[in-house]
Amino acid sequence: MNKITYIEDPELEAKYKTMERLGSELGVPVPQTYLEVKVLDNQGRTIHAHRQRSHSWNRNAYNWFYSQFGQLQNVGSTFGPGAITIKDTGGSIRVANVCIFINTPWLGYKANAGQYDRGIIVGSGNEAEAFDCYSLQSVISHGTGAGQLDHAASDLPLRSWNDSSRIFSATLARFFNNNSGGDVDVNEVGLVAGAIRADSASDRCALVSRDVLASTVTVPDTGQLKVTYTIEIAYPE
């Protein structure tokens, strides 16, 4: 299998396209986010490959983005409608001081080898996506035990610019190796930002999107999983 199947529902895809065209025409930045999942067996053959829209910027992401362009902070003490707060992956609500993201060369969506609390992470849960989710349902931990995956360090983000479409693109990828001795099922994928700054601490981890896969992706023993998020913005002419 060499082909990557694009599985987005055509009706939804048309809506995304219309939204992006309008954003570009009206000069409003509209993020486009894609998720690609690829599995290789131990011979390096691709046994699963699909690409889809990532549908699930969550409340953390909305609050983070809005705290930037809407200049909001310190709004409310709950996590829900009417509050601009961050709920970290530990479930703690961060309410005080700024509610922004800090990007340094070693933070952001990047994760070191073995880290499964930030960057691109995967899980086995299949609970429906929810706007208020702040962690994966069942994160797959790092290791070589049963049900575990070896989390490689995140690849360096790839950035590109397309002159004709005027799209600026950032590609974030991470590999996961299965040395567990058995199959590992993956049903959910998340993007965790390290160093969302809230509560005056500079290193909170916040899940900003969680995608539940349309069907289980099984990584065979000694196989490899590659998850890629691509975040794009079309610039106006």
Added chain:
Amino acid sequence: MITNINYTENKAIEAKYQQLERLGADLGVPVPRTLLQLEAFDGNGNLIHAHRQRSHSWNRNFYNWMMSQMATLNLDSGTFGPSNLNLKDTAGTTQTTTMAFVINCNVSDATRGLRGESGDDNHGIIVGSGTLAENFEHYSLQSKITNGTGPGQLSYIEQEPYARSYDPVSKTYSSAMARYFNNNSGASVSINETGLVVRDIKVQTASLRVMVCRDVLVSTITLPDTGQLKVTYTIELVYPD
């Protein structure tokens, strides 16, 4: 005397904005909505001009700022233009450092973010007399009206604290930023452009002033001597169901 605030947005364009926002809410994609309102009062407090419109002019700085945040990318080197992710400050200096791109601009005091201090014409809401067409590459107003009481100047009042609200029915967050400008120059002052300048966008360790939008008005607003201008930017985000 005027009593109504006219909404002047072109209907066809307005329909497109609304369609965009509906799709954003439907698909769970954050789409910022920005409105600009101008009110002018004469020396007796009578409203002599009032209109509300869309702000159309997020510029390259804003796009790069958003891209750097959403994708957690650092700035890169190169020129300020297509294919590079950097900022041009209001002095015209392109910030291309490869160090951390740290943004700290949503603090509510009047020394940071989009809230200008009294007498400060370098950040927050600013106004100018230039009529040059809006351009995505702009990084400053064409002809900024400076703070003061001399000819062609306006007194910049400290920007109002942000007025925040949330409408649970429409699921819309709203943040309104308003600033008053008093004309004590001894003559009329013409306003043709408005802008938003963020202070404390941090690149490496520097605190910068970066203009993120510039709106050219459809027609000149003439502020009489001893009159007052109020400019309000409202930035909203519709949350998904």
